[in-house]
Amino acid sequence: MGNNEYVIEAENLVKKFGSFVANDNLTFKVEKGEIFGFLGANGAGKTTAIRILCGLLLPTSGKITVAGQNVYTQTEAIKKQIGYMSQRFSLYEDLTINENFRFYGGIYGMSRIKIKEKTAEMLDRLGIESLKNSIVASLPLGIRQKLSFSVAIMHSPQIVFLDEPTGGVDPITRRQFWELIYEAAAKGITVFVTTHYMDEAEYCNRVSIMVDGRIEALDTPRNLKDKFQAKNMDEVFLKLARKAG
Amino acid sequence: MLPIIFIIPIVQLLILSYAVTFEIKSIKLSITDNDNTVASRRLTGHFRSSPFYNIVGESSDQRDGAEMLHKGSAHQMIVLLPGFEKALVKGQPAHVQVVTDAINGSAAALMNAYTLQIIYDYNREILAEVSPLAGLPVKLTWSYWFNPQLDYKTYMVPGILVLLVTIIGMFLSGMNVVREKELGTIEQINVTPIRKHQFIAGKLIPFWIIALFELAIGLLVARLVFSIPILGNIFLIFLVASVYLLVVMGIGLFISTLTNTQQQSMFISWFVLVIFILMSGLFTPAESMPQWAQNLNMINPIAYFISIIRMIMLKGSGIQDIMIPLLILAGYGSAVLSLSVWRYRKTI
Structure with a gap:
């Protein structure tokens, strides 16, 4: 990877809750346009880190910038540059698809025309234009997840954070979801994604693997497999986790 | 949700406005008249003819009235003892006992006020008969503003x-x-x-x-x-x-x-x-x-x-x-x- 333009830089990121250390000296950089996989078991500290990067949570210490802005002092400036799709489903279920797009587009200060264009483009891409006036609660989970993602990138953010976006979704929909991620990356949106499906790790440009609040490994999937002499990412992960446990 | 937001308050307004009232329309009264004379019957007659009273018991034994108060079947009892008329004729004070169930204090105060008003009217009648020219020294009239x-x-x-x-x-x-x-x-x-x-x-x-x-x-x-x-x-x-x-x-x-x-x-x-x-x-x-x-x-x-x-x-x-x-x-x-x-x- 060449041009070395970083959109996320974290140096010795520490987050403590009382005496519990959720993030222990995380240091990593994410390049522009990259798909960065943030892996780890449940409770390894992924969600805490992603919340800090999104400006939802203040870190205890460390030097962290997102989209060139400081996470301690410029959280609101960061929020203009990012999209976020949380673990929990976060569209308004009692609104229609169209209304959700209008609502979030409005919050990001997009014009009416721009919102209309984007909505049409996104729904066309998902092939669900006929559903635009359906209440979100009535849609199947797979479609809702793809919609959440579309809403998270409708304002063309620099970075999109996805916190376990494919939890509970069938394999076909997961594959389709990753196609959406690739398309977003091709448009220059940096994708920061957490997951605990190790097959998905293979789709990332680089992955970091967290164990007990620390980053134990950070490289491309291929290099990691070579280093740990593993057939796939699943084995890499198991070897790391066993070492720690 | 929207229909609920609008319908419930209206129902509430209708129910509360009709039900939440301190007015007492029907006082359940028990009477014990042990004098049983013209004078005493005239007083109890005032209660009988008042639209606010409902005579629920009459007994010569005042314990019956007390029993009704205990059970809650009467709100109030009045007791006239023998010698009521005699005292009036002689110009001595005559006694009337009024007992009120005061579990609900404000209702009891209201009932008492109604009852005292009736006895007061009765008093005035008798005074007027005894000395028609005397009248009462101060005549009260009142009006309620705004309501x-x-x-x-x-x-x-x-x-x-x-x-x-x-x-x-x-x-x-x-x-x-x-x-x-x-x-x-x-x-x-x-x-x-x-x-x-x-x-x-x-x-x-x-x-x-x-x-x-x-x-x-x-x-x-x-x-x-x-x-x-x-x-x-x-x-x-x-x-x-x-x-x-x-x-x-x-x-x-x-x-x-x-x-x-x-x-x-x-x-x-x-x-x-x-x-x-x-x-x-x-x-x-x-x-x-x-x-x-x-x-x-x-x-x-x-x-x-x-x-x-x-x-x-x-x-x-x-x-x-x-x-x-x-x-x-x-x-x-x-x-x-x-x-x-x-x-x-x-x-x-």
């Missing part, structure tokens, strides 16, 4: 209207924010560049409009169903209501910024609301509460609004009459709203 028929509904309905908009304002706005916390949508909002005051305004305005609509319908019902007079300017009522709503909704929003579940928020809102309602002067006059309670009412928005709306509707007060409480409400409103904006955290 000449002393109609309870005229007094209650404006207050109940206040309760309706209060409940709508406080609960809908408060629950809504906590609901977003429970659903997790608030996290999505918090990663957007939305400003804190924009968020609070978004939570305020829709319910503010709904509550004002509610007030309009309530006033219409008050006018058409209960014929409550609206002497003052109706726009003044809406002006006060719009300021007042900012206060209660601000309190609701502030509670919701402090709590994490609808259950917690509901509990605190009810706690606050019940205290405010009971102290507001809706059911009992605030003037008769102890001083510390009256001082506490300085932070009770419901007390302000109830007294203002009664002034406007029943007295026809103008803006200059209600200026001070209105300004207090306005200051109060901006204080609690700023507090909720300050307390709403976009970071966890």
